[in-house]
Amino acid sequence: MKETTLVQRAYTAVLEHFVKTGRAPHYTELAATLGLRPEEAREAQRKAAEASIACWFVKDTDYVESWAPFSNVPTHYLVTINGDPKWYG
Amino acid sequence: MLAVRWLFPRTEIRIDTCCLDCGQPILIRMHDEEIFEVNPATTVGHMNILFAKALTGEVTWGKAVSRMNLFRSEEHVKNWSHYDPVSAESIMPLSNWATAFSGPLFRNRLEPDYLTRVMDYASEMLLSLKKLGKAGPFWIPE
Numbered sequence: 567m568k569e570t571t572l573v574q575r576a577y578t579a580v581l582e583h584f585v586k587t588g589r590a591p592h593y594t595e596l597a598a599t600l601g602l603r604p605e606e607a608r609e610a611q612r613k614a615a616e617a618s619i620a621c622w623f624v625k626d627t628d629y630v631e632s633w634a635p636f637s638n639v640p641t642h643y644l645v646t647i648n649g650d651p652k653w654y655g
Numbered sequence: 656m657l658a659v660r661w662l663f664p665r666t667e668i669r670i671d672t673c674c675l676d677c678g679q680p681i682l683i684r685m686h687d688e689e690i691f692e693v694n695p696a697t698t699v700g701h702m703n704i705l706f707a708k709a710l711t712g713e714v715t716w717g718k719a720v721s722r723m724n725l726f727r728s729e730e731h732v733k734n735w736s737h738y739d740p741v742s743a744e745s746i747m748p749l750s751n752w753a754t755a756f757s758g759p760l761f762r763n764r765l766e767p768d769y770l771t772r773v774m775d776y777a778s779e780m781l782l783s784l785k786k787l788g789k790a791g792p793f794w795i796p797e
Contacts, residue, residue: 570770570771573770574767574768574769574770574771577769577770578765578767578769581662581764581765582765585662585663614770617770617773618769618770618773619716619760619773619777620716620719620720621716622715622716622717631717632716632717632720634658634716634720634764635656635657635658635659635662635761635764636659642672642673642675643656643670643671643672644670644671644672645656645659645668645669645670646668646669646670646671647663647666647667647668647669648666648667651671653659655656655659655670
């Protein structure tokens, strides 16, 4: 698969995971979603963050901290959708 | 967080937050294009760091985004213990921030070619800010 396509798919998959669950996937979950080996998913996720705006990781880790417009850590911006308060902005 | 609405079309979004100055609640309810409740009505958005610095990478997005907040009024922003007067021009009513966060940079995140277009979309956001009268060095990299 072309790298730009893979990176785009990783970006979209993380965002869709947020929309569905309220949190980011770990890269091993992303690997399962995209049919990749874990290390391939980790690299694709990192490149997706670098190629986008306002997506980053917890310092010195591979854990997503923010994937705009969502936060993967609790903030003082609680987002409720259809009565379900499970997202943070 | 105002851009969350573009990912949940035809759905009511509610944001509960609190003012960093006084700790009192702020409520926003929105639905696609419409923001139909802001409580209190005097609520403003503010960015306590030069937006231009985030665009150039001089500061991280983490630092920039965490300094983008809502307050119950302009007076509350200026009373906030961390308020930087340099950031005064970023104090805007929620409706202006909603306009700034309504371009393709925010609406098109689920498009299959988003990443190849993201910088063009960012340029469009700067044009949107210019239309709001926000074209100075606080916003646009020199």
